[in-house]
Amino acid sequence: MNHLLLVPVLLPLICGALLMMASRSPLGLVRSLSTLSVLLLLACAIYLLPLANTGQIQVYALGNWSAPFGIVLVLDRLSALMLMVTALLAIFVTLYALRGDDQRGGYFHALLQFQLAGINGAFLTGDLFNLFVFFEILLIASYALLLHGLGPARIRAALHYVILNLIGSGLFLIAAGLFYGVAGTLNMVDLARFVAQAEGDQLLLLEAAGALLLLVFGLKAAFLPLHFWLPRAYASATAPVAALFAIMTKVGLYSILRFSTLVFGEQAGAASSLGSGVLWVLALLTMALAALGAFAANSLASLLAYLVLVSVGTLLAGIAVGSAEAISATLYYLIHSTWVIAGLFLLADIIAKQRGEFGSSFKVGPRLLNPHLLGGCFFLAAIAVAGLPPFSGFFGKVLLLQAVPAHAAWQLWPVVLVSGLVGVIGLSRAGSLLFWRHHNPSSPVPALDKTAFSIAALLLLSSPLLVVFAQPVISYSEAAAAQILDVQSYLQAMQLEEEL
Amino acid sequence: MELLVAIAIGVLTFSGVYLILRARTFSVALGLTLFSYAVNLFLFSMGRLHTGKPAVLSDATSYTDPVPQALVLTAIVIGFAMTAFVLILSLRAHTELGSDHVDGVEKPKLEPKQRKVKGQSNQSKRKRFGATR
Numbered sequence: 001m002n003h004l005l006l007v008p009v010l011l012p013l014i015c016g017a018l019l020m021m022a023s024r025s026p027l028g029l030v031r032s033l034s035t036l037s038v039l040l041l042l043a044c045a046i047y048l049l050p051l052a053n054t055g056q057i058q059v060y061a062l063g064n065w066s067a068p069f070g071i072v073l074v075l076d077r078l079s080a081l082m083l084m085v086t087a088l089l090a091i092f093v094t095l096y097a098l099r100g101d102d103q104r105g106g107y108f109h110a111l112l113q114f115q116l117a118g119i120n121g122a123f124l125t126g127d128l129f130n131l132f133v134f135f136e137i138l139l140i141a142s143y144a145l146l147l148h149g150l151g152p153a154r155i156r157a158a159l160h161y162v163i164l165n166l167i168g169s170g171l172f173l174i175a176a177g178l179f180y181g182v183a184g185t186l187n188m189v190d191l192a193r194f195v196a197q198a199e200g201d202q203l204l205l206l207e208a209a210g211a212l213l214l215l216v217f218g219l220k221a222a223f224l225p226l227h228f229w230l231p232r233a234y235a236s237a238t239a240p241v242a243a244l245f246a247i248m249t250k251v252g253l254y255s256i257l258r259f260s261t262l263v264f265g266e267q268a269g270a271a272s273s274l275g276s277g278v279l280w281v282l283a284l285l286t287m288a289l290a291a292l293g294a295f296a297a298n299s300l301a302s303l304l305a306y307l308v309l310v311s312v313g314t315l316l317a318g319i320a321v322g323s324a325e326a327i328s329a330t331l332y333y334l335i336h337s338t339w340v341i342a343g344l345f346l347l348a349d350i351i352a353k354q355r356g357e358f359g360s361s362f363k364v365g366p367r368l369l370n371p372h373l374l375g376g377c378f379f380l381a382a383i384a385v386a387g388l389p390p391f392s393g394f395f396g397k398v399l400l401l402q403a404v405p406a407h408a409a410w411q412l413w414p415v416v417l418v419s420g421l422v423g424v425i426g427l428s429r430a431g432s433l434l435f436w437r438h439h440n441p442s443s444p445v446p447a448l449d450k451t452a453f454s455i456a457a458l459l460l461l462s463s464p465l466l467v468v469f470a471q472p473v474i475s476y477s478e479a480a481a482a483q484i485l486d487v488q489s490y491l492q493a494m495q496l497e498e499e500l
Numbered sequence: 501m502e503l504l505v506a507i508a509i510g511v512l513t514f515s516g517v518y519l520i521l522r523a524r525t526f527s528v529a530l531g532l533t534l535f536s537y538a539v540n541l542f543l544f545s546m547g548r549l550h551t552g553k554p555a556v557l558s559d560a561t562s563y564t565d566p567v568p569q570a571l572v573l574t575a576i577v578i579g580f581a582m583t584a585f586v587l588i589l590s591l592r593a594h595t596e597l598g599s600d601h602v603d604g605v606e607k608p609k610l611e612p613k614q615r616k617v618k619g620q621s622n623q624s625k626r627k628r629f630g631a632t633r
Binding site: 129133136140143147150151152155156158159160162163166167169170173174176177178180181186 | 520525528532535536538539540542543546547548567568571574575578581582585586589590592593596597602603604
């Protein structure tokens, strides 16, 4: 047992608690503690990544209670990758927030740490009820973070977000209860073993529970009929919060991927690939409608929120296909979309600050102070996010398009390509309005915050870097996909292998 | 006993869902509370219903399952905290947005009163239209 598996959960929890208590101490102390925490988190993720890449699934039994009875943390390639994505994102979000956004309300840093604890926990846990608890931790923190800075728009968005997610939590509990009531276990690997043997009424109940879980994860991931909360919430959130929320939909997608491969995977017999047909259709519809939404958006922030939805649809399509190549492509696209969209949210905030009262809305506003720098950066980022060559968005989409089997390709190709095209039109409309059309400045705006800009630019730099280092990233994601499809290895890691 | 508990859960869920679908934040908060009660009862009953059995493992061959009880405790704590949060948020929304509608704005078209006096509302619309001109 490697005790370092606990660090990604415990470190932000402890730092969050300390930051709560230190809220009245000098600002410098609070900020440096928060920064130190995310740096340590990154160090931990860097340590865990090669550990997971050995191929050995690391299991940490809390309190040394062995697998089906106690709660376990599981580190495989997939969760190590997700930890890495989160840790790197957290650093940029924290550094950007230090440029003043953390002062727009209380407890920003403490809430950020709690949110990270919840996200990391959700990626690491191997227990269904534990997953519920970590979901709650990250959701409660996100409720407060969404409200950070207050204002009517945020409160209105938060009301929907909170109520919807509370209903989701109720459904999650029903699903967890059903699983326990039927299978007598909450350990995900043990559940996989049980589902593989279940038949008759038991199987029906388990499938009902699985469908409920899919609904709950879908609410987090925000695919088609469950996405209505997202555009308003993301568009109204403070920039660093919106950037951090780029990982939130991925938590839902991660859970769907985990459940569809582990519990309802190949070995599950009658229950295998539960709901993947529905997910496939929903993924395509999400992509198409989100692209239309991006086209109709009335501000840069809501345009980006719809681009988040497009990426959710793309990723969900990969998960619904479920082959090793498709999952590998999905993981690559997941890294890209998280970082690039987060970077774009930060860049949009910098642009909005230069437009004074016009903010990021698509109205002809004053001339920007640094139109060439911001415009150039926006242009490159738009290319990356829309999926045009030579950046990582293009690469991820090509991988995904290649990975789908021929009978599904004729459905996926047009949707991905047309939604990409519509996205490009939406982005170019936004760019031409923001950077080319203006009237004389009406009110003085603060000069460009060079540090904040370089933080956003560095995060966006991840896109070309993902192309340069595509080889190691893809070989890792291929290994991760192969690992999560091999359910037997999880049973062995938890010493539950007897019969399957 | 099973039937009674099942009916109780059903009635609670029904009332909860009905209230959640209302347009006012207070009824939604009440609905969420009822729904979480239903969920907690359901979770509790997943350990099967027993009376007069030891609560934890003992020499007895039959005992009540402690795991759902522990799960319910966790769920209750989280549920209470979230109910409090929703209430505070609704109050905040009411003061900040000036309305207790879940969308933060009134939708006069859907109000039954307005529908009855259609002619009047049309008139007032026309008036408003004229005023903007």
